[in-house]
Amino acid sequence: xxxxxxIGETYLTGITTTGTPxxxxxxxxxxxxxxxxxxxxxxxxxxxxxxxxxxxxxxxxRVHQSTREIAATWLALGLxxxxxxxxxxxxxxxITQLTWLLTCVTAKGLMNRAHAYKDSVQKNLDENEDPDxxxxxxxFSYPILMAADILLFHGSKVPVGRDQIQxxxxxxxxxQRFNFLYGEHFTLPEAVVDADTAVLQGLDGRKMSKSYNxxxxxxxxxxxxxxxxxxxxxNLLEPGEPKDPDSSTVFQIWRAFASVEQTEEMRRAxxxxxxxxxxxxxxxxxxxxxxxxxxxxxxxLLENPAHIERTLQEGAKKARAQAEPFYARLREAVGxxxxxx
Numbered sequence: 001x002x003x004x005x006x007i008g009e010t011y012l013t014g015i016t017t018t019g020t021p022x023x024x025x026x027x028x029x030x031x032x033x034x035x036x037x038x039x040x041x042x043x044x045x046x047x048x049x050x051x052x053x054x055x056x057x058x059x060x061x062r063v064h065q066s067t068r069e070i071a072a073t074w075l076a077l078g079l080x081x082x083x084x085x086x087x088x089x090x091x092x093x094x095i096t097q098l099t100w101l102l103t104c105v106t107a108k109g110l111m112n113r114a115h116a117y118k119d120s121v122q123k124n125l126d127e128n129e130d131p132d133x134x135x136x137x138x139x140f141s142y143p144i145l146m147a148a149d150i151l152l153f154h155g156s157k158v159p160v161g162r163d164q165i166q167x168x169x170x171x172x173x174x175x176q177r178f179n180f181l182y183g184e185h186f187t188l189p190e191a192v193v194d195a196d197t198a199v200l201q202g203l204d205g206r207k208m209s210k211s212y213n214x215x216x217x218x219x220x221x222x223x224x225x226x227x228x229x230x231x232x233x234x235n236l237l238e239p240g241e242p243k244d245p246d247s248s249t250v251f252q253i254w255r256a257f258a259s260v261e262q263t264e265e266m267r268r269a270x271x272x273x274x275x276x277x278x279x280x281x282x283x284x285x286x287x288x289x290x291x292x293x294x295x296x297x298x299x300x301l302l303e304n305p306a307h308i309e310r311t312l313q314e315g316a317k318k319a320r321a322q323a324e325p326f327y328a329r330l331r332e333a334v335g336x337x338x339x340x341x
Contacts, residue, residue, distance in 0.1 A: 011036055012153055014049040014089065014146075017066040018057045021073045022215035023287070024200040024208030027256040030077060037080040044084040045153055045319065046074065048312070051089050051096070051145060055138035071308045073218060076298035081311060089149070091316035094323035098148040101334060105177045106144055114143055115166055147171035152323050155189045161199075165191045182333040200256060201249040203231050219295045222288055229284045230277075239275035250279050257286050 013033050015021075021030065036042050048070055053063050067088065079086060089095060111117065117140050121131045146167050151174075160168060168191035175186035199207060202214030209215065216228045232249050245251035245267050255263050269279070301308060331337050 011042060012045040012047070012150065012155060014047050014052065014149055015070050015074075016049045017053045017063055017070055019062075019066055019210040019215075020069050021218045022208060022210075023218055023253065023256075024202070024215065026077075026218050027200055030074065034074070034077050034079055037084045038078075040083050042083065046079070046084055046086050047092075047149070047319075048088045049149070052142070055136070055142055068302065068305055068308060071312060072298050072301035075308065075311065076219075076294045076301055078294070081315065085315050085318045085322075086311065087315035087319045088312045091312065092152075092319050092323055094320065094327040095145075095148050095152060098152050098327060098330065099145050101330060102144050102147055102151070102174050102178065103141060105181060106141075106174050107177075110170060110173060111140055111143065113166075114140070114170070115163075116142060143167045143170040144174065147174045150189050151175055151186045152326065153319075154187045154326075156187045160191050160193065162193055165193065182330075185330060185333060201252055203228070203233060203249075205233050205249050219291065219298045221295075225288060226284045229280050229287075232280065234276045237273075237276075239278075240273040242273050243270045245270040248279075250276070250283055254279075254283050254286065257283075257290060262286070 011033070013029060015025070015029070033044070033046055036044055037046075048067050050063060050067055053066070057063055071086075071088075074086065075081075117135065120135050120139065124131050124133045124135075143166075147170065150168075150171050168189055172188050172190070175188050179186055202208035202212055203216065204212065204214045206212050206214060216225070220228060232253075234248070234250065235243075237243050248270070251266060251270060254266050258266065266274075266279075266282070328337075
């Protein structure tokens with residue numbers, strides 16, 4: 001789950017803890033959120049979606065390490081935890097408690113239509129397997145947990161990628177059903193797709209994604225960063241031959257990190273036939289210069305997990321201060337409050 005939610009000046013972003021942050025994560029979700037965190041006028045919630053991670057990853061060491069790496073990444077890049085609420089999903093029990101309340105008003109037919117579930121069923125059918133082979137209830141009901149993430153903090157506008165639009169529509173349907181049964185408690189979220197959000201290509205030219213194994217980890221040591229950038233797939237055009245920047249993964253990544261002036265300069269270099277080796281060398285230098293200081297902070301944070309844990313616990317305390325009173329009202333609404341009331 002990589003989604004950002006807002007209500008007026010409120011934002012919420014969840015980052016699934018199943019891998020090491022890469023350049024695509026940085027330019028698509030992390031960098032904009034870090035910038036927002038510097039604005040005290042923004043009310044923001046950023047969380048590590050470790051419960052979502054369990055849907056597809058049953059490797060405890062991987063989930064644990066990814067949680068530490070992702071938290072360290074956000075902190076190293078300058079997330080202002082004085083202005084935002086930064087927490088681990090599993091540290092806010094009201095999220096899972098609300099998930100059950102929502103589950104009890106969600107039609108199974110709605111979950112049957114979820115893209116992730118349907119895709120898994122179709123894959124099984126294509127391979128002559130039982131339709132539900134290997135499909136767990138976490139995958140099946142994932143949209144309900146996502147709805148709880150959003151509804152608990154009163155989201156109204158939710159900027160997301162196109163692949164998440166359906167989940168937001170489901171969250172809206174679930175909220176409407178709950179409101180119909182128990183009164184107007186939830187704000188109905190609306191998906192907002194930002195066409196300007198950067199989506200980087202990976203080493204093979206496809207979307208940079210852990211599932212494709214084509215990522216460039218964000219905080220690689222310098223030598224390894226250079227090695228990964230040199231692996232980016234290019235065509236066979238020789239030095240001196242004009243190259244098309246708009247079909248080049250190297251240029252696309254360059255544009256995500258460069259200024260307008262640097263981008264235009266590189267575009268001219270492509271027209272003049274820059275060698276692929278030189279283009280990759282300049283890309284390495286551009287990225288390395290921008291992340292060098294944060295890389296050092298990241299390494300220091302990984303060696304101090306107690307500091308990361310304290311930061312997450314402080315964030316969870318702030319998040320629960322928002323969640324507890326609202327969930328108490330929801331309990332009362334469904335009839336599971338104290339008998340003395």
